[in-house]
Amino acid sequence: MDLAPKGSKARRPDARQVAEILGPLVTIALVIGILYGIGSVAHSQHAQREPFWGITGGWAVYLFFAAVVAFLLYVPARRARLWRLGRGFRIGNVKERIRNVQQAFEQRKVVRDAYAGFFHLCLYGSFIILTLVTLILAFDDEIIHPMTGHRFLEGNRYLVFKLVGDVGGLMGLLGIAMLAYPRWFRRRSRVRLDTRWEDHALPLLYGAILVTGFLAQGLRIGATELPEGHAAWSHWAPVGWLIGEALTRAGSSIDLMTTLHAVVWWVHMPLAFVLLSMIVWTKFGHVLLAPTNAFFKTLDPYGRLSYPLNLMDEQAVADVTSFGVGRVQDFTWKQLFELDVCVRCGRCTANCPANIAGQPLSPMAIIQDLKTHLNRVGHGLLDARHGGTEEPGPLDMVGGAIREESLWACRTCGACVTECPVYIEHIPTIVDMRRYLVLDQAQVPETAQQALMNIEQRGHPWRGTALQRTSWMEGMEVPEYTGEQEYLLWVGCTGALVDRNVPVTRAVVRLLREAGVSFGVLAAGETCNGDPARRLGNEYLFQVLAAQNVETFKAVGVRKVITGCPHCFNVFRNEYPEFGAQFEVIHHSQLLQRLVSEGKLQPKRGMQGGVTFHDSCYLGRHNGEYAAPREVLEAIPGVQLVEMPRNRSKGYCCGAGGGNIWLEEKQGRRVNHVRAEEAAATGAAVVATACPFCIQMFEDGIPAVQPDETRRMKVMDIAELLEAAVVAEPSAARQS
Amino acid sequence: MDMIVCIKQIPDPETPASAFKVDEAAKKVIPAQGTQPVVSPFDLQAAEAALRVKEQLGSGTIHVLSVGPAGAAQAIKQVLAMGADDGFLISGPGLDDPDAYATAQVIAAAAKKIGNVDAIFMGRQAADWDEGVVPMGVAELLGWPQVTVAKAVTAADGRLRVERVLQDGFETVEVITPAVVTISNELGDPRYPKLQQIMMAGRKPLAQWTAADLGLDAGQLQSRMELERLYVPVVESQVEVIEGESPAEMAANLARRLREARII
Numbered sequence A: 001m002d003l004a005p006k007g008s009k010a011r012r013p014d015a016r017q018v019a020e021i022l023g024p025l026v027t028i029a030l031v032i033g034i035l036y037g038i039g040s041v042a043h044s045q046h047a048q049r050e051p052f053w054g055i056t057g058g059w060a061v062y063l064f065f066a067a068v069v070a071f072l073l074y075v076p077a078r079r080a081r082l083w084r085l086g087r088g089f090r091i092g093n094v095k096e097r098i099r100n101v102q103q104a105f106e107q108r109k110v111v112r113d114a115y116a117g118f119f120h121l122c123l124y125g126s127f128i129i130l131t132l133v134t135l136i137l138a139f140d141d142e143i144i145h146p147m148t149g150h151r152f153l154e155g156n157r158y159l160v161f162k163l164v165g166d167v168g169g170l171m172g173l174l175g176i177a178m179l180a181y182p183r184w185f186r187r188r189s190r191v192r193l194d195t196r197w198e199d200h201a202l203p204l205l206y207g208a209i210l211v212t213g214f215l216a217q218g219l220r221i222g223a224t225e226l227p228e229g230h231a232a233w234s235h236w237a238p239v240g241w242l243i244g245e246a247l248t249r250a251g252s253s254i255d256l257m258t259t260l261h262a263v264v265w266w267v268h269m270p271l272a273f274v275l276l277s278m279i280v281w282t283k284f285g286h287v288l289l290a291p292t293n294a295f296f297k298t299l300d301p302y303g304r305l306s307y308p309l310n311l312m313d314e315q316a317v318a319d320v321t322s323f324g325v326g327r328v329q330d331f332t333w334k335q336l337f338e339l340d341v342c343v344r345c346g347r348c349t350a351n352c353p354a355n356i357a358g359q360p361l362s363p364m365a366i367i368q369d370l371k372t373h374l375n376r377v378g379h380g381l382l383d384a385r386h387g388g389t390e391e392p393g394p395l396d397m398v399g400g401a402i403r404e405e406s407l408w409a410c411r412t413c414g415a416c417v418t419e420c421p422v423y424i425e426h427i428p429t430i431v432d433m434r435r436y437l438v439l440d441q442a443q444v445p446e447t448a449q450q451a452l453m454n455i456e457q458r459g460h461p462w463r464g465t466a467l468q469r470t471s472w473m474e475g476m477e478v479p480e481y482t483g484e485q486e487y488l489l490w491v492g493c494t495g496a497l498v499d500r501n502v503p504v505t506r507a508v509v510r511l512l513r514e515a516g517v518s519f520g521v522l523a524a525g526e527t528c529n530g531d532p533a534r535r536l537g538n539e540y541l542f543q544v545l546a547a548q549n550v551e552t553f554k555a556v557g558v559r560k561v562i563t564g565c566p567h568c569f570n571v572f573r574n575e576y577p578e579f580g581a582q583f584e585v586i587h588h589s590q591l592l593q594r595l596v597s598e599g600k601l602q603p604k605r606g607m608q609g610g611v612t613f614h615d616s617c618y619l620g621r622h623n624g625e626y627a628a629p630r631e632v633l634e635a636i637p638g639v640q641l642v643e644m645p646r647n648r649s650k651g652y653c654c655g656a657g658g659g660n661i662w663l664e665e666k667q668g669r670r671v672n673h674v675r676a677e678e679a680a681a682t683g684a685a686v687v688a689t690a691c692p693f694c695i696q697m698f699e700d701g702i703p704a705v706q707p708d709e710t711r712r713m714k715v716m717d718i719a720e721l722l723e724a725a726v727v728a729e730p731s732a733a734r735q736s
Numbered sequence B: 001m002d003m004i005v006c007i008k009q010i011p012d013p014e015t016p017a018s019a020f021k022v023d024e025a026a027k028k029v030i031p032a033q034g035t036q037p038v039v040s041p042f043d044l045q046a047a048e049a050a051l052r053v054k055e056q057l058g059s060g061t062i063h064v065l066s067v068g069p070a071g072a073a074q075a076i077k078q079v080l081a082m083g084a085d086d087g088f089l090i091s092g093p094g095l096d097d098p099d100a101y102a103t104a105q106v107i108a109a110a111a112k113k114i115g116n117v118d119a120i121f122m123g124r125q126a127a128d129w130d131e132g133v134v135p136m137g138v139a140e141l142l143g144w145p146q147v148t149v150a151k152a153v154t155a156a157d158g159r160l161r162v163e164r165v166l167q168d169g170f171e172t173v174e175v176i177t178p179a180v181v182t183i184s185n186e187l188g189d190p191r192y193p194k195l196q197q198i199m200m201a202g203r204k205p206l207a208q209w210t211a212a213d214l215g216l217d218a219g220q221l222q223s224r225m226e227l228e229r230l231y232v233p234v235v236e237s238q239v240e241v242i243e244g245e246s247p248a249e250m251a252a253n254l255a256r257r258l259r260e261a262r263i264i
Helices: A015-041 A060-083 A094-105 A114-148 A155-186 A190-194 A197-225 A238-249 A254-277 A283-296 A333-341 A363-385 A404-409 A415-419 A426-440 A446-458 A492-497 A499-514 A531-535 A539-556 A566-579 A588-597 A627-634 A671-681 A692-705 A718-726 A731-735 B041-057 B070-082 B100-114 B134-142 B195-201 B247-260
Strands: A487-490 A560-563 A584-587 A610-613 A640-642 A686-689 A714-717 B002-007 B021-023 B028-030 B061-067 B086-090 B119-123 B146-156 B159-166 B169-176 B179-183 B206-209
Touching: A060 A254, A060 A333, A060 A363, A094 A283, A114 A155, A114 A197, A155 A197, A155 A238, A190 A363, A197 A238, A197 A254, A197 A283, A283 A333, A333 A363, A333 A426, A363 A426, A404 A426, A415 A426, A426 A539, A426 B195, A446 A531, A446 A539, A487 A499, A492 A499, A492 A692, A499 A588, A499 A692, A499 A718, A531 A539, A531 A566, A539 A566, A560 A566, A560 A588, A566 A584, A584 A588, A588 A627, A588 A718, A610 A627, A627 A640, A627 A686, A627 A718, A671 A692, A686 A692, A686 A718, A692 A714, A714 A718, B002 B041, B002 B070, B002 B100, B041 B061, B041 B070, B041 B119, B041 B146, B041 B179, B061 B070, B061 B100, B070 B086, B070 B195, B070 B206, B086 B100, B100 B134, B119 B134, B134 B146, B134 B179, B146 B169, B159 B179, B169 B179
Parallel strands: A487 A560, A560 A584, A610 A640, A610 A686, A686 A714, B002 B061, B002 B119, B061 B086, B086 B206, B119 B179, B146 B179
Antiparallel strands: B021 B028, B146 B159, B159 B169
């Protein structure tokens, strides 16, 4: 399908096209430069100018430099026109944004993968060192020396400078070797997901620059320092010295080395400028774009999925013709800018639970496909803004460039966002397109539609449940929340209406009673807080429910809320404040941890065997709570905590997130089977978690990977385990 | 084609059994706490059938009609959000809980008052009492043909082509208009409304009529059916575990026990 708008003869070329034409032109110009330089070598053998030793026409460096800088400024300026097709985006707190940029420069995310992180640090360090070395040298030659008659780089300073330069070069070569091994010799690099010429060209080019740099240094040392008796200086540039020594011992004459030096230098210098110019037309641009994207990274709490409109304000939405994001121009410019930042490193996809299970989602492909789509339709849209050709239809993007099943397969688990070294935020982009499918197109997978309609009609997503909101209280006296108690215990739909989760709710209540915590419940007054609706893309339903719940909370004077569900926890903590909610939220794992550490709950009865803890994405990655549930488990006598390989911020979703508990998995393996396998492989007797959805997913997944019922691991909430250790007659007995 | 979709607001049929209670003395269902009434599911499918016909023709009007308490306006809005054009709520004295005959009288009178109607789409039965007789009454009173238990409806040369669900298969019939068609669940899920439509639903016309507006008097709305008794049947079950040393012995014991109970 050809998406290029027709009849746009007068179209101004897009930045990418400009880059694609100018990029090679710059390269050709540089090659001509090389030939010119080499040609001039013949006449330059007696030139002894210090700054460009043995080089005639060295001034060309500055010409190249000016050309490359102009190129570096021009192309992004053109490209920015495409980014600006997007909606507005608020910058806000600059101070905090600068801190995020600092994190990018500290390579915090890059080193999350130890191997790739290490070689990237080498390349990163090397590039910075060598850039600085070159700049200092140029500054010294062209400004300090002509102005003062002295050199900054003299004596000991010069020797240290040489050493630093050599170390920088060696770091770079080590980085390239480590990059090359998996990429070219083992074929297990993540880059294989989507390999392009630049993935080979960039390391080869940088390698060539480093090698020619060392060669030029060695030749100069061999032709000057060694014969002049300054070998002691040369030792400060060990690589250059070794090369110079070797060439001298091999019988190279000074003249030969002088000539070769000029030749090598005329290769080295233009290649360096080719690399610089590649910033604007290859993924090498990340050296500038990644820190910029870190600057634009959202300042909202991690777990918040914002929506720009209040959909209940009829005035505000009266003129809105499309909801969610169905066209590139519905994204914010930050979301469009981000597409150009991606370096296709594949970390998002390699950590995506859906992708690992073989399901049709690759966060990297989403970003790349959107970029391709933007390149295809962008200029047409720009023309249209200036009264030109018609806009392409919205379906070309969602359902065309981006497959619907990819959007639905997302668990919103945050693994991609957490791992992305260039700070791309995939989740809002994916959910924005889901919003378009649901709100604008009413295209919802059948099972999700049933859950959504059930929330609409019955205030909970569990269609067909035999339980009522108060069923779990049977045989227990649970106080109703009156505003007098310290805490409101928010049971949640799942804790009240799903059989497996009822014992967890009862365990929490018993433990709170045991510890003397003052609390009450809303009982039949609870309704869904809207989290599943928001994640599934029905923003309208979410906003209706959020407003309704905030009203309820205000009416009864809620100040502190305990939730047993990380999803409720996240929505209350991170999203309700936008709806005027003012209360503290605590997850039961955090409260139980505190009660145990204060001695109000004393786990006495021990248990045998290992326990492995599965991090819920919405407690862990989205809210940073990894320690509390583990501390609760460790407080139980006899518990041996064993970790799965993927844990804490690298945790693997149970498969239920992003509304997927209500969606069918049509391709690949089931995510919960993959995770259950990992839990079973620890050999632990129990897989513990602190989320009602995770429990359901494991209850379904464990039997699939451990068919033998007698030797099957148990699935327990940490509250159930703690209850068994603290309270005389655990309520789990009710399960019979 | 001008179509009427009749809908009924009923107590949620998915109310958990434990929450279902009746007042035997008053012969009434006690609404379960915290559950909202819903549109009878077959009626939503009737709305879907009408919307598909309208889409097929590319033109037409869909009127949504409900007989019942004032709260049924909410149910009408739900169908307006799916894409119907206007609503008619017929409520007032005698219409809070009319019997099937009275309901048929009201619908027939309303169809005449609306005028120019080519088809009336209804659910095969309301999911509360499951009587399924109102459509027949309406067809009879209007003197129109009726086709029941449809799984697909299309318009064809001013007629309707209707696929019916039979016990052992399907049958396709053509019916002249105006006609009454009742829709079964085999039609498929009703559509999910678009947000734009939900927002427009509040602005679509919704007429409120009483029986008097339709020229019906109290006598015509008199219940012809008398409810004698309303109760929740008591289901008793006893479990007996058959013991035995070996599977063979257990089987023998089971057979003996079944014979004692005169089951075999």
